[in-house]
Amino acid sequence: MNIIENKTFDQERALYGSRNLTVRRCGFDGPADGESAFKECKNIAVENCFFNLRYPFWHDHGLAITGGEMTEKCRAALWYSDHVQITGLKMYGIKALRECSDVTVRGCDITSSEFGWSVRDITMEDTTAQSEYFMMRSENLTFRNVRFQGKYSFQYIKNAVFENCVFETKDAFWHGENITVRNSTIKGEYLAWYSRGLTLENCTIIGTQPLCYCKDLKLIRCEMVNTDLCFEKSEVEASITTPVVSIKNPLSGTICVPAVGEIIRDDSKSKGKIIVCNYALPCVVSA
Template sequence: MEKIVGKSFDEERALYGSNGVEIENCRFDGPADGESALKECKNVSVSDSFFNLRYPFWHVDGLKISGSEMTDKCRAALWYTRNAVMKDVKFHGIKALRECSDITIEDSDIISPEFGWSVNGITMKNTSAQSEYFMMRSNKLKFNKVSLKGKYSFQYIEDSEFEDCDFDTKDAFWHAKNVVIRNSTIKGEYLAWYCENVTFENCTISGTQPLCYCKNLKLINCKMLDADLAFEKSEVEATVTTPVISIKNPLKGHIEVPEVGEIIRDDENSKGEILVGEKTCACS
């Protein structure tokens, strides 16, 4: 494997098409302002390096990055790349990850609007993120100990698992399918509308109008805080351990809750049972 240490690159396609290269303590920055430094490469290892130019890792197959920084000027850093493992990396440019597959990210920091669109297979651990439209239309996500601050996150995702995560994000999990979230905190309004086959287990959910228009929704031993107008027109099986402000027109299924401030029934198709304490309530 060719080793490149302590060099600077600013020209267009500086290392284009390289196969088997190890890059250490290098800078991709400078007045030439060149793009696509490592486009169409294979078997690339990068450590302790700095990226301040656009599109460095497009169409790369076999990539390892550690201890490196991609600045806010490093736009669209990884597109169409596969088999990448990244640890202790700063992803600070917009649209940093898109249409990639078999990705692992650990111990990293993401500040990147529109991060992670249309990704097929991503494992993320011990990572913090700030993003809008985070991970949209991606599948096979496996997240553990990930914190997120954002908007419109995880929309249209499929076949994914989340554990021990902390999400502060409005409009999360809209249209999600086949997703399990365990031991996590999800804060934000309008959670998971139009989702299908989504399960929350041992989670804390807070925010207005959560979990509406859902199919085959499950809540197992979950807390719901500041939740009003919940479960509207949803097919749901839920065990909630905290009082809920209001529940509106659940379509079918069962909701167990210790206390509810108001039950709204103004839709004749609302047949879901609400069990308050140990009593079934069909209140209107």
């Protein structure tokens, strides 16, 4: 591996087409305001570098970024790249990750609108993120111990597993397919409308009008806090461990709940069963 250390680059395509290169403690900044520092590179290791210019990593193959910072000016930092490992990086530019595959993100701090669109095969662990339209249309996601805040997250994603996560979000998982969420907290409005094949296990769900218009929806030992107008027109099998404010017109399936403030039935197609059971008394099935 060739090694570059303690240098500053500001020219256009500063290290274009490099191969088998390690770059340490370098800065990509300066008056020339050049773009695309590492475009079309292969087998690149970047350690504790500072990025203040646009589009540094496009069309790269085999990339490891450890430590360092991408500022707000470092927009669209990683696009069209594969076999990417990102560890301990501050990612603060808009659209930081897009159209990439085989990506691992660990121990990072992300503030980036429109982060992670159309990414395939991504693992994210021990990371905090703030974004809007986070991970839209991405596939094959594995998230562990991720804290996220922002609107419109995980829309149109496919094939995902989330464990021990905290999401404070709105309109999460809309139109998502084949998603499992375990031991996590999801706070926000209008959770997972129009999703297909969503399973929530040992989760806490907080907020108004969750889980409507869903197909093949499953809740296993979940808590629901301040949730009203739940499950409208959804195909659902649910075991809920806390009282629910209101349930409206579940399409089919069975919902087991210790108490429900209001059951709304004003749609003749609503055939879902609601079983109210406080564990000390026999269950009561609502027609």
